[in-house]
Amino acid sequence: MSRFRFGFFTLAMAILFATTLPRLVMASEKGYTLAVVPNLPAVTLHKNWTPIADYLSRELGVKVELKLYDKITTFLEETRAGNADFMYAAPNMFYLAYQKQKYIPLVRGSNMLRGQVFVRKDSPYTKVKDLEGQTIAIVGPKNVCSVITRHALLSGNNIDFNVSFSGSTINVAKSVLVGKAAAGATLDSSMMEDAPEMQKEFRVIMQTEKIPPHPFSAHPRIPKKVRDAVTTALLNLDKSDQGRKMLEAVKLVKPVRADYKRDYSFFANVDFERLDKQQPK
Known part of the structure; x- marks a missing residue:
């Protein structure tokens, strides 16, 4: 290679490096956002x-900013x-975002979710x-227990019924207990966690099929190597008591590891528009 060609090549690479490096640095300094479904008070979330966001920030080498919402x-x-x-969203909310943006589910928990409909023990x-x-x-119109039940x-079952939104699992149980509602619909796990002492007052008359729980997912614009790093980091937390x-x-x-087709394609069969039209009477 002549000195002229070598010099030209070196200059071209220097220009390319100089123009590319700032973009890479800016991308890394920008970091990523993590949106969490507001299913608990913001202070609790x-x-x-925060420990998860901080842990991922360390693992990725860039800031992972936690985003919380009031609604x-x-x-x-x-x-x-x-x-x-x-x-991180409920399965039905993940699906709605998937419809528009094709979010990729990375990791989910192993405890499956199942809805149930219950009445008082002395109910006819x-x-x-x-x-x-x-x-x-x-509980509410958008909650996963509401959607699947x-x-x-x-x-x-193709029945026509009225709904009332009670705001929490324990309020659903109280509504049924005092006769404000003929039945209640919750997740079976939520009833065990939030109102265990009230379970003996009820009789379950229907249970839904089990579905996988909330996925931790990534927008497809996130590079695969970053998605893989997040997946590995979250799975590794299960290897220690602190994690x-x-x-x-x-x-x-x-x-x-989560998989869209296996875990969440069920929601393609749900008529969300029909559910949205079902208003409390």
Whole structure:
């Protein structure tokens, strides 16, 4: 190679390096955002998720910023618009964001979710068909327990019923207990965790199929090597007592790799538009 050609090549590489390096540095300094579904008070979510965000920041070598929201509707708007790099959401909310942005599920917990419909033990209602025209108490319109139980009632049993939004699992149980609602719909795990002493007062008349729990997912714009690093980092937390405590706090117990088709394609069968139209009476 002549001195002239070698000099030209060196100059070209120097220019390329000089123009590319700042973009790489800017990308790394910008970091990533982690949006968490507002299923608990913000102060609780901040306490539970900050150790995870800090841990991922160290593992990736860039800042992972925790993003919290005061309303589920805001969270849904942000994630459906693709404004979050990483996201932790209920399965149904993940699916809504997947529809718009094709978020990639990375990791989920191993404890499966199952909805249930229950009545008072002394209730005359013994099967789902008996609830035709009656009021069923649920936590809220967007909660996963609401979506999967109403989907089962409307598609599998094809009954017409009224809904009332109670705001929490324990309020659903109280509504049924005092007769404000003929039945209640919750996750079976939520009832065990939030109102264990009240379970003996009820009789379960329907259970949904089990579905995988909330995924930790990434927007497809995130490079695969970064997605893989996050997946490995979260799975590695399960190898130590301290790590398992961090995972338990954010309900990623016994984490496994997540897969859209296997875990969440079920929601393609859910008529979300019909559920949204079902207003409390």
